[in-house]
Amino acid sequence: MTATPSRVLVLNSGSSSLKYQLLDMESGARLAVGLVERIGEETSRLKHTPLTAGGGEAREVNGPIADHDAALKAVAGELARDGMGPDSPELAAIGHRVVHGGMFFTEPTVVDDAVLAEIERLIPVAPLHNPANLTGIRTAMALRPDLPQVAVFDTAFHTTMPESAARYAIDVKTADEHRIRRYGFHGTSHAYVSRKAAELLGKAPEEVNLIVLHLGNGASASAVRGGRCVDTSMGLTPLEGLVMGTRSGDVDPAVIFHLMRVGNMSADEIDVLLNQKSGLVGLCGDNDMREIRRRIDEGDEEARLAFDIYIHRLKKYIGAYYAVLGRVDAVVFTAGVGENAAPVREAAVAGLEELGLAVDGELNSVRSDEPRLISPEYARVAVAVVPTDEELEIARQTYALVHDSASRND
Numbered sequence: 001m002t003a004t005p006s007r008v009l010v011l012n013s014g015s016s017s018l019k020y021q022l023l024d025m026e027s028g029a030r031l032a033v034g035l036v037e038r039i040g041e042e043t044s045r046l047k048h049t050p051l052t053a054g055g056g057e058a059r060e061v062n063g064p065i066a067d068h069d070a071a072l073k074a075v076a077g078e079l080a081r082d083g084m085g086p087d088s089p090e091l092a093a094i095g096h097r098v099v100h101g102g103m104f105f106t107e108p109t110v111v112d113d114a115v116l117a118e119i120e121r122l123i124p125v126a127p128l129h130n131p132a133n134l135t136g137i138r139t140a141m142a143l144r145p146d147l148p149q150v151a152v153f154d155t156a157f158h159t160t161m162p163e164s165a166a167r168y169a170i171d172v173k174t175a176d177e178h179r180i181r182r183y184g185f186h187g188t189s190h191a192y193v194s195r196k197a198a199e200l201l202g203k204a205p206e207e208v209n210l211i212v213l214h215l216g217n218g219a220s221a222s223a224v225r226g227g228r229c230v231d232t233s234m235g236l237t238p239l240e241g242l243v244m245g246t247r248s249g250d251v252d253p254a255v256i257f258h259l260m261r262v263g264n265m266s267a268d269e270i271d272v273l274l275n276q277k278s279g280l281v282g283l284c285g286d287n288d289m290r291e292i293r294r295r296i297d298e299g300d301e302e303a304r305l306a307f308d309i310y311i312h313r314l315k316k317y318i319g320a321y322y323a324v325l326g327r328v329d330a331v332v333f334t335a336g337v338g339e340n341a342a343p344v345r346e347a348a349v350a351g352l353e354e355l356g357l358a359v360d361g362e363l364n365s366v367r368s369d370e371p372r373l374i375s376p377e378y379a380r381v382a383v384a385v386v387p388t389d390e391e392l393e394i395a396r397q398t399y400a401l402v403h404d405s406a407s408r409n410d
């Protein structure tokens with residue numbers, strides 16, 4: 001008799017990357033993790049790490065990987081080399097991060113034709129993400145047509161926002177006709193990190209008010225009251241809000257008409273400008289915070305100004321969400337920049353002592369994969385670093401969905 005399949009493969013397809021993990025949900029073991037970077041370029045790189053007993057040696061494959069379909073097939077090949085390929089009978093489901101779920105998807109959802117069509121319809125409001133998510137799902141379906149493919153939406157956590165935060169102050173009829181409202185993104189991360197932060201504070205999620213700062217290549221802030229999102233910085237699309245690696249975040253909307261009328265740019269050109277050629281890369285030519293800090297240390301003024309603009313925006317959102325929440329228990333940093341860039345954390349909180357916020361230099365400089373406090377004991381509001389794990393959260397939600405429905409049918 002074969003055991004009930006208990007493994008979940010999670011795919012997190014970004015605009016030019018594919019992150020993945022294979023987990024066993026009964027034992028809790030992480031069996032493999034990996035990343036394909038720079039998809040579509042000549043210098044693509046697949047880094048695969050098997051974590052089964054005796055494994056653990058990372059393997060790298062360098063060379064062009066044209067698209068997400070090719071990336072996933074390469075990943076399937078690496079998993080198969082370790083005897084954990086997608087054809088494995090132990091696999092219970094494949095979980096997919098889907099960035100835009102629009103108005104309808106508030107829960108993890110088993111993908112069928114109607115779900116695929118809705119994700120496709122939402123491409124104009126997540127042009128960097130939904131196409132990659134769709135390709136990932138379609139390729140995974142072709143590899144394992146018999147398995148449930150589960151979509152876990154970035155937007156789901158934000159559906160609790162009150163109308164006063166979710167609506168833009170534009171003509172209601174036009175907004176309703178085009179479903180224009182604030183959807184918010186990175187929700188799986190904001191939800192996971194909020195729960196972990198409450199745990200770190202020794203409280204139940206319902207008891208704490210948090211400002212969560214997810215600072216990766218894309219970046220967003222959330223105000224979370226008692227475990228529920230009450231405001232977030234990304235909007236109709238993942239372009240609004242904080243300064244990001246390649247995205248501008250907030251601009252006066254009139255910048256767009258001005259560029260159309262006076263700069264003779266098309267809507268598509270402006271889309272590319274604001275989504276791909278702005279943010280840190282537009283300001284100083286680099287979108288990696290490590291490189292920006294290195295340049296600042298060498299006295300580079302352009303990198304310094306880019307950093308200052310990034311921090312200024314971040315600080316404005318901390319202030320805004322402090323006011324939205326009224327009382328804050330912790331400001332929580334997460335994702336690539338938030339977890340690793342001590343200077344960003346220090347600068348974002350600098351000067352906010354009157355709000356009860358401070359960072360302890362020594363605690364802030366500790367490098368660790370564990371959730372940790374970086375505020376001094378006297379501070380009224382905690383400042384924390386909580387590593388995110390979108391893949392684990394997606395795996396849990398995926399397994400809960402397929403497992404619960406399987407037990408109902410037993």
Ligand SMILES: Nc1ncnc2c1ncn2[C@@H]1O[C@H](COP(=O)(O)OP(=O)(O)O)[C@@H](O)[C@H]1O
Pocket residue numbers: 014017215216217218245287288289290335336337340341
């Ligand atoms: N050691 C580090 N110091 C500063 N920044 C870092 C470090 N490691 C990673 N980063 C930043 O994290 C970013 C990637 O974050 P991540 O959350 O993985 O983003 P995404 O999921 O959007 O690809 C990099 O672009 C880089 O700016």
Ligand SMILES: CC(=O)OP(=O)(O)O
Pocket residue numbers: 014015099129154185186216217218219238
């Ligand atoms: C929604 C979003 O911006 O995602 P990422 O940070 O992965 O680009």
Ligand SMILES: [Mg+2]
Pocket residue numbers: 216217218
């Ligand atoms: Mg990310």
